[in-house]
Amino acid sequence: MNTSVHEPEPSFPSRRGVNKPLPVKNPKSKDRSAERSSKRQDLVRYGTELLTEQGYQATGIDQVLKKVGVPKGSFYHFFKSKDEFGSAVIENYVDFYAKKMDKIFNTPSTEPLQRLKNFVEKAKYDMVRFEFRRGCLIGNMGQELASINDGFRVQLEEVLVSWEIKVTACLQEAIDRLDISGQTDAAALSRFFWIGWEGAILRSKLTKSVQPIDHFADLFFSKVAK
């Protein structure tokens, strides 16, 4: 696969570990509005990291503020509520993930099923890179919050549907090329992929191994998308 998809993503920083403080920036180098916007982005970025590893309810706002160097009382200058912050974190993750997916799927020179296989490989690479601590923010928050927060429930399902649409387009190309039997519904296959995928990421976290991802992908490609 194209190794360029393995480059570090700037908006979702990597193995720094959740307890190390950010380097202090010089506020004089930016005007006030730019600084505010930058601080907000830092809060969202490190919120993404913390929420993915620790969960939403277990992550205190104070922990995020401390890390970014924002005074305790200033949180509400940036967000109306913790829920608004959580929503911004989801949006940030979705932007980051859309870029990641586009980099893999918007590659006409690669055969469509190979693109989906490259997506699987990239996910395995990231699981190992983050030592199986993170998995998928959407799956994590979905499992934690679907029952207790209807706003998040709807937002998270919409994200998964948007990912289904990207994979549907890829699978439709494979069907059009007859790489998959023509009697197959690309949207149905994509939905099946995404339903199972979040389960595979969960099992990968539980086993600290990519084996469940490989197992799911192997049978998906040999039995379902064929």
Next chain:
Amino acid sequence: MNTSVHEPEPSFPSRRGVNKPLPVKNPKSKDRSAERSSKRQDLVRYGTELLTEQGYQATGIDQVLKKVGVPKGSFYHFFKSKDEFGSAVIENYVDFYAKKMDKIFNTPSTEPLQRLKNFVEKAKYDMVRFEFRRGCLIGNMGQELASINDGFRVQLEEVLVSWEIKVTACLQEAIDRLDISGQTDAAALSRFFWIGWEGAILRSKLTKSVQPIDHFADLFFSKVAK
């Protein structure tokens, strides 16, 4: 399917809702040891309900104690730590779930693939019964705790493997009867089923609908276990 599998389960009480107190029992009716054992069982039982709906970290011990009518200071008479309590909750859920599965799978007069289909129907029934609030305690706790608690991570994966073994036996019977192609590995199919299954339960919670379960099961039976 056999409607008897739809009976309420005594060890995992139902739609009471997590905030309603238990009826007070008369302590004089039991000796001290029996009462202690009964209180412990109540703590575990209602812990199961609360942890499944709210998650582990968000559930305070105080909330469980209050519900069961145990004084705040008495928790450590029953459990050494919250983690030991969490472990006992998992064990209780596993016992309850093993009985539920055995009731469905230990039915020689039902064709093996139909047994697995009955399992799917029972899960759908329960998702609706609990208004999509609960899902699977093991999937919920796995998603929440795999990254941050190694003891739970190992215990939860063991549970899923034990469920895989039950479904493997069922699928092996289907293979032996040639209901599934003889060149299929029952253990591999069962693992695929369980990997995807936890994803289907998550999506069912997110959509408040059984559609993702049906979607996963339909393609599993038509494309994978065939």
